Amino acid sequence: MLKKTLVFAALSAAIVSSTAHAAAARDYISIVGSSTVYPFATVVAEQFGRTTKFKTPKVESTGSGGGLKLFCSGVGVEHPDITNASRRIKPSEQEKCAANGISDIIEVKVGYDGIVMGQAKITPKLNLTRKDIFLALAKQVPGKDGKLIANPNKTWKQVNAALPDVKIEVLGPPPTSGTRDAFVELAMEGGAKKFADLKALRGSKDAAEIKKLMAKLGIPESAFNKKGKKVFQAVAHGVREDGHYVEAGENDNLIVQKLEANPNAVGIFGFSFLDQNADKIHGAKVDGQDPTFDAISDGSYPVSRALYFYAKKAHVGAVPGIAEYLAEFTSEKAFGEEGYLTEKGLIPMSEAERGQFRYDAKALNPMGKL
Amino acid sequence: MAEQQNTRTIDKVNASLKRRYATERRFKTLGLGAVVLGLLFVSMLFVDILSKGYSAFVQTHIQLEVYFDPEILDPEGTRDMEAIARADFRQLVREPLRQIFPEVTSRRDKRALYKILSTGAPFQLIEMVRANPDLIGTRMTIDLIADDDIDMLVKGHIDRNAPADQRRVNDTVIGWIDRLDEQGLVATKFNTGFFINGDSREPELAGIGGAVAGSFYTLLVTLALSFPIGVAAAIYLEEFAPKNRWTDLIEVNINNLAAVPSIVFGLLGLAMFINLFGLPRSAPLVGGLVLTLMTLPTIIIASRAALKSVPPSIREAALGVGASRMQTVFHHVVPLAMPGMLTGTIIGMAQALGETAPLLMIGMVAFIVDIPGGPMDPSSVLPVQVYLWADSPERAFVERTSAAIIVLLSFLIAMNTFAVIMRRRFERRW
Structure with missing residues (x-):
């Protein structure tokens, strides 16, 4: 047994020592x-x-x-x-x-x-702006007095009078997903920036000014950060959790299937899934742009x-x-x-x-x- | 008072007997229930994995007669392998399809037709020509790998009765496959590629060969380090070390280490082996070192228990006839404790085989196609392969994920069975 142990020890020593020069090249x-x-x-x-x-x-x-x-x-x-x-x-x-x-x-x-807000083909296309998206999906939105309140919007019509009177129901990816990161960054932040106070907060690096804006917006002081952008992002990236935004898993195929079953719902997924399922779904307009191959590749579709x-x-x-x-x-x-x-x-x-x-x-x- | 004295103990016992039996029955039933529930879940897991995974062990092939056209492969007749490998082998597999379906002429339909074969099919031919250059100029019937969608269709994972816009294979393609099937050209064969190929983004080409090799090298390093170190530590602590505050502290720490979450060992490995010692990322060597740290406590604790179970009379007898302490330990105690030590080691190894979390930190969760040839080559391991495939969107990866789990589980079961047999066979009871 002693012999065997020694053999093992020698073998392991050989393996460890061989690493010293092996790291010198990579092919x-x-x-x-x-x-x-x-x-x-x-x-x-x-x-x-x-x-x-x-x-x-x-x-x-x-x-x-x-x-x-x-x-x-x-x-x-x-x-x-x-x-x-x-x-x-x-x-x-x-x-x-x-x-x-x-x-x-x-x-x-x-x-x-490109990130698409998809709908079943039988449903008329929504014509959304990024501000609408923020107002429909954010956890907190500015209320009448400018302070942030829990999102009260239940239908698209409450968000924007031009939109249909249909319940907001958005199926999207969970926070672990890269699509979700990009969506909150491009669509939600873009929408939040349309509010003057939030926009000022985003650009501010002055502690006193940030505190003043936070008080104006009703953000608790515990959320303070010396970069106003971080405070802004905490607001803009917050997605509501009261059932109007449904986390539908990482699998975009699944979201596509659910849209067919529920024509009133809107799904968030990568452009490739719209492309593959163009016979079943179409994408909502965002800032007046249809999510097409060309609009995404020339940058005019904003959520790309x-x-x-x-x-x-x-x-x-x-x-x-x-x-x-x-x-x-x-x-x-x-x-x-x-x-x-x-x-x-x-x-x-x-x-x-x-x-x-x-x-x-x-x-x-x-x-x-x- | 007098009355109480009259109640004898036996009466008290008799009075409570029924209740005590009932308690015992309840306990037995609960225990049995727990076992049954556990078995039920295990069997559900097995049935689910087996039913999903078994079909990955066969693979759909399409038999086509391929002409190794010298005009395409080697127009100058140099037989230079480098030049031949760059030739357009896709033409060779497309030609027979064009002959079987002469009516397919539009560019779009042709693309759809060519897509019934895997993108790996031309590489099959390259490998054949590489192995035998004399094939050039000959005709041969070859089983070419079908695309994953076709594979799913043939295996019945795509519902033919679903409306055409709800499945990935349209009616035209189904018509082609049915026609090929009538001519007996669609064959399902044992999927050897699954066991020898490395990872791939095309499900029909993906295999666990690379992951198995990676697991093998990782475990080799783990075994080579953790067994001698663990056993040596156990022998020293149990047989030679003085019993004082320091050894107590060491013992407490070893027991604590056994309970540390494995991701912590991964972070340690990243900081120590990669950042400090400059070992390469994603290498089984680093994986093995990290898993050594993880399994050492298990092995030390099991080995010490095995040494403790050797009765002191053996040591005393050896010392009594004049053996030194060293001789006593290595001639008498260690051989008797060895089965227990080996069992502990195998259980530690089985644990290491199924571990993913610490390997995340050291870059072994990666897409690696080439099969590693040694502990320094980048590689993944079996559980990581399962994790990566489970995350892939292609439907054909579902069955491959389950098949990889089947392979992983059979390794684990084999190792644990071996440990049990060893214990049964060599363990001595005093």
């Missing part, structure tokens, strides 16, 4: 980042691994913020080469990257992701966001295949009009934009300072 691309970009990045990674001589990249789903944190932690094979993001890199993140020696970052916009990924220039050459991966992602057969990513639900950019990002990716042009 696959390491990708981290957004769970929204994950389904697209994995498809590209798989294609890339199959059709080139390089290994298939490793794709981790860490969220945009977590991905950028890992990405900006340094240069070297122990840090990821690429991070996916469902928003643009922030100036603060870019500074952090630069502080850790990552000055040249190649930015690639992948395409767009661009998806990005960022690559470290310093790693090109050190880790094999990065330049080729960029080429694969920016090729027409991937992110083009009829590329395989559109089949997975990506909305491609305009031809000019695609050409620009393809050119920059090929030339490995780093992005400028934000």
